[in-house]
Amino acid sequence: MTTGQHEFTPRLAHNFSDTEDSPVRALLDLVSRPGVISFAGGVPDPTYFDLDAIRSAYDAALSRPERALQYSSSDGELELREIIAANLTDEGIPSQAEDVLVTTGSQQGLTLMGQVMIDQGDVILVEDPTYLAALQTFGLAGAHFVAVDCDDDGVVPEALEKAIELHQPKLVYLIPSYQNPSGRTMPAQRRRDVADILLRTRTMLIEDDPYSSLRYSGEHLEPICAIEGMAAQTALLQTLSKSVAPGIRLGWARVPASIRDALIVGKQAIDLHSSTVDQYAAAHYLAHPETHQSDAEKLEVYGQRLRTMVRELPRALPEGTHVTSPSGGMFLWAELPEAYDTDALLPYAMREGVGFVPGSSFHVDTSIRNTMRISFVTNAESEIVEGVTRLARAVEAYEAEQLAA
Structure with a gap:
């Protein structure tokens, strides 16, 4: 039949x-x-x-199959988180392993922030233009976006302060270094001005930082998160995608303790944990910069x-x-x-x-x-x-x- x-x-x-x-x-x-x-x-x-260094990193990971091919914790392998925390500390952001959540690419960091922080109708202030996948993921969480005026140095501080006063946003989302899509970079003084406003208004920042390793001219600029007081109210998102290879699909979020547990629960619900073998390979790669090609x-x-x-x-x-x-x-x-x-x-x-x-x-x-x-x-x-x-x-x-x- x-x-x-x-x-x-x-x-x-x-x-x-x-x-x-x-x-x-x-x-x-x-x-x-x-x-x-x-x-x-x-x-x-x-x-x-860097194929030789990447291959060596995966060989090292697979030399411990009882760990690298096993389940992991939702917040990420301690070995990797300790290395990331040490690197962040060297960058001027004092960090411990418990401040770090390993993500499946920094895009998952955005997804988790949307899931954990945003209720229907919550206002997020963004640059104009801004990263379209952030608009997508925050929009699916129910965010209402307000674009803040920008110039060639990024978001205009006076416009940001006015928008915060008018809209009382849940979050501000910025890409200060080599922004996607505009390519513009926020200079050091502008970063301090923005931080002053966020600290004074007690407004949380999502600082998306995937491109800072790709600097062709100009001075090195610290993340806004490194400015005194900002680490307590910033989720800093970074990734291996641009500095090593996008196919590895690993990033991390350096987050305040006040939201870390909620993010771990969200991460557990989404994918349980990021790839264990990738985490061990990344840990080896980051721990051995002497093996990297220039x-x-x-x-x-x-x-x-x-x-x-x-x-x-x-x-x-x-x-x-x-x-x-x-x-x-x-x-x-x-x-x-x-x-x-x-x-x-x-x-x-x-x-x-x-x-x-x-x-x-x-x-x-x-x-x-x-x-x-x-x-x-x-x-x-x-x-x-x-x-x-x-x-x-x-x-x-x-x-x-x-x-x-």
Whole structure:
């Protein structure tokens, strides 16, 4: 006996009922086609993965299979947390192992903070633009976002103070170093001004710090969390994804004691614990910097690619475009004249064989359509030049068909 098929639509949770596919995931599927030059994803150049040191780290982990292949604790292996805490202390953030929660990439740190800290309707203050996956994960937790005015040095302190007074936010979310998507960096005095405001108003900070190892020029800047008093009201999120390799999928959150237990319970519910073998490999890798290849060549090459992109990009974009010139990280940001719509421009670019990320998803106000994020780390300089040439053709075709209509 056979039964006829019938349509069945499961009832999704309310927060997911109107969820559309991730625009970045859809775009990355497109730009992965052969022949496409992608300025879209923040994808490290695999040439600079430290394969020998990584292989040695996993060999060391697997030499202890009774530990590395076994279940772990939800807050992470003590050996790894002690190393991370020591490194944070060296960076000016006095830390103990119990201050650290190991996460499956720093993205999970954002997810846990949303799960533990945010109730429906809670206000989060963010930069404009800001990291789109933070908007996604906090939005699914029910957050109400308020964008704070920014300039080329990051969030404007006076605007931040006014927004805190007006909205009484649960959290402030910032990426002070080589921000995704804009590439801008908050200078030392601005960091102190922001910290003064947060301390005075007793407002908690989520400081997302994935890119600080990718500095091509300028001075080293301490995290806001390192400023006196801020560690007690900051969740600092860091990761191995940019400094070592994204496939390892390990990060950590340095958090105040007041929220640590709640985060551990949330972590336990999500995935029980992060990969044990990855944790032991990471512990060995971090404990033996003498085995690492120097980052000097990678930083020099990435810096030169950045300079090439900054030099070449203006010839592709219309007059009046503002392009950031970062001192590190993976991205720069272009704001085109208001008449331009980069979501509409993208199909023209794809027809020419070049990809970028339209900026609308990085804004709280997604009706802003005249911005784009450009990644410069993945492609060689010759590919950057060719990709910009393709983008110039796309802009010319878009202007002829869309703006002239």
